[in-house]
Amino acid sequence: MSSLRMLLRTLAVVGLSAALVAPSAPVRAEPSVADLTARIESSSAELERIVESYNKLTEEIKTNQTAAAGLHARIGPLEAQAAQSRAAVGQIAATAYKTGGLRTAEAILDPAGGSLVDRLGTLDQLTRQRQQQIDGYTADQRALLDQKARLDATLAKQAAQSRAVVKTKKRIEQDLAKLYEMRRAAYGRATEAPVKKPKSSGSASADTPDAPAVSGSAGAAVRYAYGAIGKPYVWGAEGPNGYDCSGLTLAAWRAAGKRLPHNAAMQWSSTSRVSRGELRPGDLVFYSGLGHVALYVGDGQVIDAPSAGRNVLKRKMNMMSIAGYGRVR
Numbered sequence: 001m002s003s004l005r006m007l008l009r010t011l012a013v014v015g016l017s018a019a020l021v022a023p024s025a026p027v028r029a030e031p032s033v034a035d036l037t038a039r040i041e042s043s044s045a046e047l048e049r050i051v052e053s054y055n056k057l058t059e060e061i062k063t064n065q066t067a068a069a070g071l072h073a074r075i076g077p078l079e080a081q082a083a084q085s086r087a088a089v090g091q092i093a094a095t096a097y098k099t100g101g102l103r104t105a106e107a108i109l110d111p112a113g114g115s116l117v118d119r120l121g122t123l124d125q126l127t128r129q130r131q132q133q134i135d136g137y138t139a140d141q142r143a144l145l146d147q148k149a150r151l152d153a154t155l156a157k158q159a160a161q162s163r164a165v166v167k168t169k170k171r172i173e174q175d176l177a178k179l180y181e182m183r184r185a186a187y188g189r190a191t192e193a194p195v196k197k198p199k200s201s202g203s204a205s206a207d208t209p210d211a212p213a214v215s216g217s218a219g220a221a222v223r224y225a226y227g228a229i230g231k232p233y234v235w236g237a238e239g240p241n242g243y244d245c246s247g248l249t250l251a252a253w254r255a256a257g258k259r260l261p262h263n264a265a266m267q268w269s270s271t272s273r274v275s276r277g278e279l280r281p282g283d284l285v286f287y288s289g290l291g292h293v294a295l296y297v298g299d300g301q302v303i304d305a306p307s308a309g310r311n312v313l314k315r316k317m318n319m320m321s322i323a324g325y326g327r328v329r
Helices: 002-021 033-098 102-109 116-187 216-228 245-254 264-269
Strands: 271-274 284-287 292-298 301-304 313-316 322-328
Touching (some): 033 245, 216 292, 216 322, 245 301, 264 284
Antiparallel strands (some): 271 322, 292 301
């Protein structure tokens, strides 16, 4: 009996030891730095596509707002002109009514006023001219009001789309925030540290360090891009303290006196196509189905605002699939 108790006691001790040593649940390996970086880049790429969609809507809304303002300015004078013409015709009718009867007949039949046909024709012609003016002004006003109604509908639709894009962007930013926390655990910080370098003001200064000697407006754009190196990616921004991809190319060429829209796909449409062999510093390189754009600076390299959490940098232009090349007109 004592030997049985000894056996049971031994088994209990062994079981307890095993329970203490063995984990209660499978241990999950922490994601590696490479895994975290890949997940951050994937989410950043998705966010950039949404940002570029938002930028496109913003550009279209600005264009339509300008058109709507122009229509408002034109409608006002037309309304005044139409009202003036209607008043003039109304005055003709009122005068004819007030001076009707015998006096009107005498005025019409007065030989000193010319023949009756001539006088009736003159009155009819005056009335018809006034009515033609009213008809013309009314038609113009109706057309303009119709255009304004279409523009208002477009603006309302785009405003709704912009709100939807912002909502989606916020959701993705929340996902990025979680990934950035893991990146902080891996690297010690959520985003890349700003690069401090002399004379990197993001301007078109000829003294920008490392900028190649490029003449003309393209040179001004290239120097600006070099000056922006190290500044953070900021969605929807076009400088001077941060940029998204199309915001950087916009700002660089704005420093050269050229205007580009704040959207990669729209910049594609507003530039001339060139081949890879024809590339010159200042040309634009488009990527990922026109979802990303960079400024070519020569020697197979571009400067771009890569993605959320990163800084403007110079790198090889083959960092992702190239959609084509554009030259600013």
